[in-house]
Amino acid sequence: MFKSQAIGNIGGDAVQKSINGVSYASFSLAVSEKTKDGTKTTWVRVMKADREGRLTPYLAKGKKVWVSGRPHISVYINKNTNEPVADLTIWAEEIEFCSSGEKQEGKQPAPQQQGGLDNMPPMPPKEDDYLPF
Secondary structure (H helix, E strand, C coil), X not given: CCCEEEEEEECCCXXXXXXXXXXXXXXXXXXXXXXXXXXXXXXXXXXXXXXXXXXXXXXXXXXXXXEEEEXXXXXXECCCCCCEEEEEEEEEXXXXXXXXXXXXXXXXXXXXXXXXXXXXXXXXXXXXXXXXX
């Protein structure tokens, strides 16, 4: 199995898409890295199964997330330059929010649902995760 992981900021509010009757949350992720010449940003499309649409409202522009899943690379021809362009999509199996649930200026808060992602208590540490140093 081939897996890919990325940490970055969501480029725009996620949208709900349906492919072959399955609903997905779809969003772009800006993954930045520091180089000698400055900061280089790579854009990655992320698709995550979201059958009941509960996850999509929480995937808002600017939130920092970690995604892990199967990468899919495709190539398309740019209509303006007529040159091939590589496109990377991660079909996410896991998503973790790295930023807190702070309100973003000019945005309505995400809908609150009982037991929603923002209301979940932190997970207790597993015994296997204990490090004595």
